[in-house]
Amino acid sequence: MTHSPLPRRRFLALGGVAAGAAIFAADPASATSAASNDRITLPGYAFTLGVASGDPTPDGVVLWTRLAPDPLAGDGLGGMPHRVVNVRWEVAEDERFRHVVRRGVHRATPDWAHSVHAEVHGLRPDRVYWYRFRVADQVSPVGRTRTAPRPGAALQSLTFAYASCQAYTDGYFTAYEHMAREDLDLVVHLGDYIYEGGGAGTIGRAHLPATETFSLTDYRIRYAQYKLDPALQAAHAAAPWVVAPDDHDVENNWAGDHSQPDTEPDQDPAVFRLRRAAAYQAYYENLPLRAASMPRGPEMQVYRRLRFGDLLQLDVLDTRRFRDQQLTDQSLRWDPKRQMLGAKQETWLLAGLGASTARWNVLGNQIFAMEADHTDGEPETFGMDTWDGYAAARQRLFDGVARRHVENFIIITGDAHRSVAADLKLDFSEPRSRTIGTEFLGTSISSGGNGTDMDALGVTWLAENPHMRFHNSQRGYQVCHLGRREMYTDYRVVPFVNAPNAPVSTRARVHVQSGRPGVAHVSA
Template identity: 45%
Template sequence: MSPISRRTLVFGGLAAAGVSALPVRSAVIAATAAVPYPFQLGIASGEPDANSVVLWTRLAPSPLNADGQGGMANADVTVDWQVSTTDTFSTLVASGSVTARYASAHSVHVVAGGLNPDSDYFYRFRAQGHLSPVGRTRTTPALGAAGRDLVMAFTSCAHYEEGYYNVYRRMAEDNPGLILHLGDYIYEYGAVAGRTRTHAGATEIVTLADYRRRFAQYKTDPDLQAAHAVAPWIVVTDDHEVENNYAGMVRADSTPSLTTAQWTARRTSAYQAYYENMPLRPAQANSGNSIPLYRRLRWGNLATFHMLDTRQYRNDQACGDGWQVCSDADLASRSLPGNAQETWLLDGLAQHHGTWDIIGQQVFFARRFNSSGAGSMDSWDGYRASRARIQQGWVARGTRNPVVLTGDVHRAWASDLKADYNNASSATIGSELVTSSVSSSGDGDGSTTIPDLATNPWLKFYNNRRGYVRTTISPTQLRADFRNVAKVSEHGAAASTVKSFVIQEGLPGLQAV
């Protein structure tokens, strides 16, 4: 793979957001002939708080090398980093050096501290005589302050083979202050002939080298790099970062055939590669075959983000997974997030730190039965007692503005959340916004006819195109714009807003705009 120009990345990734290119230094140009450009995977930031943010990069001059090391030698490398209030870096507010270690695929996670609340910053790295692209990030408002209105975009499900990342590019152009990714950042499948693009590797990924290489392939995409460079991200996994539809330590697939020890090793490799490739704090580093991803992030007193992990701790899907009419889904002993995470979530919802309590998670939350009364056992319909405990719990705790954000299903949906799904006239107690996918399931047919509406009258919107949700969050309302792109089979499609809703503070439910 030929080196990607730093200027190309900066202009391509941030020009639409108003970020100018970093001036080229003569020393950098002179060095490029001797050492290959190491920042092929771009840069990223994430996990902001009022005084710090995580800065990420990974050195990989040859990203698709089969050993997963990105063309780097078996040696540690010093990486310098800088943070400034301007994209010229004329004055630095934070800087330092960090070691990119061979054992961690030369990834770095810098916690840049000493920053001001509710402020915008620019950052960059330097290694082996090269400068990285420039990224923009921001801190949260101080605790107790609402700060500026927040533009937050969220999406999920970016199957590389099924389409181009037009959605990521359009998100970057919206200039958000925060991006949430709700899972399926990569897909584990082997290459399939005839798709829009092709995975590197003919067979399903299993080893640490496989997962590192797969992340590297996805991260070489300039549209994904643009979205990472424009704003801090908050991320959680779903299933495809490990294996389709797994539940805790239970596999849903039998291909490839793995022993218990091999499956444990696969999970360990997948979680290690995920941490290495995401702008996460050290507290989220994997420990063996688990990774501590459920966590809370406060955006001043405007919002609290409760990020759930609905894969690692769930009971196995009921009745063999799939769409079923299944009484086991009502068993009180079954939990989708696991009992400890349920308790953690309800404890957080009782704290009332922000106007909005935003629950970022992976699978469909509202009841969604088909005309035969069957529901998806992989979603909260397969864990109905667990869902009821959480909904009843936030009502009992006086949570005024709960909003559930969802990915996974490759379609956009919007729904009111009901106190009793067996009684459509029961109280509306919250709202769910479901993003479509970045590319998974291809172009789609554009339909906006809500499936099985008679069975689920609380459903308010549906769209079968790839896209994302752009929210604008203020102390008085949360506006959600459902954005889609006409095609992912061709590169460069524009985005349009298909439908918008508003949730008023203190008034649960979606109001069409």
């Protein structure tokens, strides 16, 4: 796909509400027309939470914003009046909107916190567009998006970033400032967009509300706090996103209809489902998701498939909703009845992988799939929240990939607050076992604090798990460059997150050759 660099002045425009004011000043006639169509008076600037786009197809994207003139209002409704508001959107071929190609009106309702999810169709494939919103006499910041290539189109390259785990209290979102300047076709977010716990942290970024989130109001306020961050807004406005929730978007380590074991009322599955319904609704209200993912009570369609020409099939997984409860006895992790994806999702995934004609088959996966022995020497110990706690389900997946001769099988993962590149083995107990693919575990944006290049767990992992080829435990994000002969992932890291303005560097570049599963080599 053809790219052009994103200069610093463009990043600054994407990141601030001043962009909307500037456009309004340059286009008073259009703004007056918008005001004449909707006489609502708002108590302040409505687009404080920025703009976003997502889930691109060859003919369109979904455009997102949420009206919130008082984003941290105690009722969670962002200072909006309790009425339906017409929000106008425009898509143009140029940044100055001289060539508007699509426009429409979305009815933003108080039931969904005046969020906008405008599904745009009729655009050209594999093309950059700009978009904005209008309400009353106000104009939003401008966002940049890109449609997917035509199905089967022969692509020479595609570049996407992926990220996860952005605890507000743990650090600044500086990594997103740098991501917004990257030349990207897509951003994939693999979960833990918010953290549900209370606490103030130590760097002056205390959570709002100050206590753990349980109600819809709680989750709405927490999302508003995160989305006020200018670096996060800039990254959203720079490229389309594909998103999926993980545990902290609801509650730590939840599984199916079960909360993590504690003394809270949601130990009752019926109470937990109410909490999940609130969390899912707030997640949808604040992210660029299509109507197909609109929650219905405690249920939400997370897993889905996106295609980008003949180069990429991206399968986004849901590794929370359909899994069995976590084990307390790791000797049971090979129980063949235990599910991670659930039978329906597992069947959907393997059928889609078997039928894929894409050069690269990538799974967007929340928790790591590689085996990770956490102990020096014997006995081996494994985490029960990851695929290690669902070893039989992992084996079914890997056996299915092998039987279907899936080419260039790649898993991208978040959650662990560290980076690893690993060969995926049919039998992790035998280093000479067949390699069926590669996993790129990506670090956190801020969760875990500053981090280090190597820590004690990293030393153990590399010593005890010969399929792991690279490790780092700093903060940052990953950029994947897909070509016809190879792909490589750049591990982009920042040296600190406890203060703003950290620089970014590439800690390692990990290569995979087309037709040869596993890590080819690592250049540091």
